[in-house]
Amino acid sequence: MRHWPVTQLKLTTPDLVLRVPDDDQLDELAQVAADGVVPPGAVHFPQPWASGPSEQTARNVLQNHWWARGDWREDNWRLLLAVFCDGQVIGQQNLSARGFHITREARTGFWLGRRFQGRGFGTQMRAAALHLAFACLGAELVTSTAFADNAASRRISEKFDYESNGRRRLAVDQHLVEAHEAVLTAERWHRRNHGPTLVKGFDECRHMFGVPAAPEPVDPQVGKLNTRL
Numbered sequence: 331m332r333h334w335p336v337t338q339l340k341l342t343t344p345d346l347v348l349r350v351p352d353d354d355q356l357d358e359l360a361q362v363a364a365d366g367v368v369p370p371g372a373v374h375f376p377q378p379w380a381s382g383p384s385e386q387t388a389r390n391v392l393q394n395h396w397w398a399r400g401d402w403r404e405d406n407w408r409l410l411l412a413v414f415c416d417g418q419v420i421g422q423q424n425l426s427a428r429g430f431h432i433t434r435e436a437r438t439g440f441w442l443g444r445r446f447q448g449r450g451f452g453t454q455m456r457a458a459a460l461h462l463a464f465a466c467l468g469a470e471l472v473t474s475t476a477f478a479d480n481a482a483s484r485r486i487s488e489k490f491d492y493e494s495n496g497r498r499r500l501a502v503d504q505h506l507v508e509a510h511e512a513v514l515t516a517e518r519w520h521r522r523n524h525g526p527t528l529v530k531g532f533d534e535c536r537h538m539f540g541v542p543a544a545p546e547p548v549d550p551q552v553g554k555l556n557t558r559l
């Protein structure tokens with residue numbers, strides 16, 4: 331789509347492709363969510379969008395994407411990428427920021443259909459989002475929040491060397507939930523050799539993120555990393 335250049339962005343990991351879905355793909359994504367994201371009764375999100383009836387869950391996905399697009403501004407954006415494995419939609423990876431050109435801080439979120447969980451895809455999705463944030467956008471901090479009992483999400487942050495950024499108490503559906511905040515700095519991210527993420531179409535949409543020019547590498551490793559990809 332010429333006038334919404336973020337649709338040209340494509341992130342590729344060893345097993346996955348991440349990109350903004352077209353309407354048919356978005357409908358498939360909504361169906362994946364409707365088929366189940368969290369076990370019955372479990373709460374993994376501050377807004378329990380995936381805990382109600384399946385048609386409502388599907389509509390929540392559609393409306394969330396339309397809202398994120400309609401509300402997009404260079405100083406307040408939410409990138410919602412559909413995740414594909416062998417051409418099939420399996421889940422969603424988010425990267426969002428407010429005032430990014432000043433804060434250089436972004437936040438991730440992600441989910442997979444239940445039948446696609448536990449196969450290492452979440453790790454690759456986070457790797458792709460971190461690559462976009464640090465290597466392409468020049469982020470200095472990326473944060474993630476997971477509920478105390480969300481072992482998979484917390485383990486993924488641990489694998490990427492996040493540090494604890496404290497705990498928060500939330501009321502979700504009239505229940506007390508403890509949320510763990512984690513933060514990863516550019517310095518810690520660049521220190522490690524991550525699996526490859528190939529990025530296409532970023533130059534075309536860079537301005538949509540409020541990042542007009544190529545950021546200066548924080549660390550000489552960045553240059554090396556980019557030439558290897």
Ligand SMILES: CC(C)(COP(=O)(O)OP(=O)(O)OC[C@H]1O[C@@H](n2cnc3c(N)ncnc32)[C@H](O)[C@@H]1OP(=O)(O)O)[C@@H](O)C(=O)NCCC(=O)NCCS
Nearest residue numbers: 374440441442447448449450451452453476481482483485
């Ligand atoms: C969170 C989510 C995206 C993770 O993706 P995934 O593909 O299932 O995760 P991966 O397979 O890449 O890795 C999960 C890691 O957590 C570990 N893990 C999973 N369940 C665990 C448990 N109960 N206890 C300890 N570790 C656990 C896995 O062993 C793996 O670590 P390893 O690579 O060191 O073995 C996915 O599980 C999901 O969609 N969950 C429901 C929605 C959700 O919770 N979203 C996140 C909200 S913060």
